[in-house]
């Protein structure tokens with residue numbers, strides 16, 4: 001996938017000026033946020049479940065090689081295949097080879113962030129295989145030729161009217177005069193179109209929310225049932241997942257599924273939870289002839305034992321972005337790569353490098369709302385700070401910023417000098433701003449004053465006044 | 478309320494020191510009402526967040542060590558800001574985690590450090606005070622105080638005892654105002670969107686005054702309110718609780 005992460009600031013400006021996007025984003029606070037809060041409140045053990053989820057993942061990550069090998073052995077026992085992909089290129093090639101083995105012309109796809117991460121759709125198209133997204137949101141953005149802007153609601157930025165336009169443009173066989181005003185009409189049309197695609201597809205590719213070591217199963221959750229059709233109707237089912245999706249047992253998966261649905265949409269459970277274990281057995285009524293799991297590393301194994309390993313607990317529920325005021329202001333595309341929001345601000349520098357992604361961990365107020373809602377208790381602000389430190393160490397931050405920081409540090413380390421200089425500056429500013437009480441513009445403060453006034457200081461520093469009123473009294477004087 | 482008279486050192490915070498000393502005096506007043514002896518160590522500048530949040534751990538540690546030194550020997554360190562109190566009590570120990578010489582001192586320092594509202598109510602057992610303020614106020618919960626330190630009900634409890642004051646809850650009070658320290662100047666467009674949403678919410682409450690416990694957030698909200706021509710005033714909650722509201726509000730002009 002093409003990245004525009006470096007242009008985060010420009011992307012953000014464009015997004016802020018996009019009134020359609022803004023009205024779509026405004027709904028998040030009343031939708032996702034309220035629903036999650038209600039779901040959490042309805043479950044007395046929700047906080048304990050979060051601890052359990054964190055512990056399950058921590059344990060798994062500490063023994064990741066063991067659980068991955070167990071998973072592989074059990075997939076094989078059930079008649080499936082596991083492919084290890086170190087890089088996105090490897091993963092793409094493995095998938096292409098499988099598709100070619102049955103001379104595939106079209107593949108249906110369930111929603112998969114890993115497929116986005118490895119740029120699968122473009123690659124398949126380049127190789128004359130047509131990927132068809134079957135998740136409604138993914139289908140919409142595929143028609144609009146854009147990447148997802150949210151990890152569980154990929155088309156959250158698209159208004160209903162824009163969907164109708166995209167359908168009118170794409171579905172040229174249908175009556176051009178038909179009405180697509182009602183959401184139901186859009187759903188019906190998408191369903192009818194996609195139904196035939198499932199039947200035509202040679203290969204079905206899905207992601208996996210979890211991989212279960214003890215059974216060798218992959219698990220997906222959807223609210224549309226599209227994942228089931230994607231993985232059971234075609235001859236071949238490929239599940240593509242990153243290493244850290246593995247959990248030891250079915251029991252563990254069910255604990256995490258309870259957290260996932262509540263954190264993501266506020267549901268008790270997603271509408272469809274589908275477990276796939278190996279290909280169709282003789283007694284099965286349906287199912288694929290072949291079952292493959294492509295396991296992507298892409299740098300994740302190297303994170304084990306490092307400060308950022310905690311990010312590997314992520315179950316991609318999207319709660320952090322739903323609650324993020326920065327995401328709420330600029331939406332997902334501004335982040336410029338696969339993963340938006342707070343999780344993107346940590347994963348993106350991890351996966352594509354801090355030089356490319358420097359802005360993302362910086363563009364946060366550290367308000368902490370993401371960490372407060374993350375079901376896996378990932379300390380997202382702390383991890384963002386880690387990348388700020390990295391950028392600082394590697395001198396990737398702008399020179400002016402470094403100079404400003406240097407000046408601040410020089411003064412902050414010298415209380416006497418600081419008091420004297422601050423006293424002078426504040427006296428001048430206080431006198432200048434006294435009558436109006438604020439500055440509408442001020443040299444060196446344009447970042448502030450472009451959009452808001454700068455309240456003027458009261459005139460003398462607290463320290464000056466304290467010294468004058470009390471003399472220096474008490475200890476510490 | 479406790480009967481012993483603890484020695485409290487006020488960590489003024491750089492913004493209060495520079496921009497709004499009245500908040501510092503209000504804090505001193507409240508602490509004295511709560512039966513404390515208050516000192517203001519001279520060798521304080523800033524808590525170090527500008528460096529810490531910019532990824533400059535080295536300077537952050539230097540400043541933190543200086544603060545820990547300056548506040549040695551007091552029973553408590555009290556801070557009229559959730560953000561700086563969070564830095565002192567949550568992040569200092571983190572900064573010195575791997576520094577055997579400092580780790581214990583940082584933890585001990587952190588244990589003695591409180592945000593002002595939390596200190597008055599949770600430590601000193603204050604339930605109400607003798608103050609009056611005529612008006613309808615709304616309250617913004619600043620992020621660090623709320624989420625790092627659990628400051629939420631304490632200011633409300635104290636405000637409830639202020640004569641003439643009606644508190645109108647602010648919808649979305651827990652959503653960030655867009656200040657974020659250097660964030661607001663590094664990403665002004667995004668910050669503006671956030672503070673714009675916040676001041677719109679404030680306007681909708683119909684309150685005449687917005688209160689909060691952090692001067693950074695208050696300057697951000699006040700600056701946006703005055704820029705958009707709003708007459709809503711912004712004050713630190715300590716000013717109202719201490720009855721020190723004769724000074725013009727934040728960003729308000731001085732009557733000639």
Ligand code: SF4
Pocket residue numbers: 263313314315316317318319320321343370373374375376377378
């Ligand atoms: S970081 Fe946490 S909140 Fe964000 S997507 Fe991952 S699990 Fe969900």
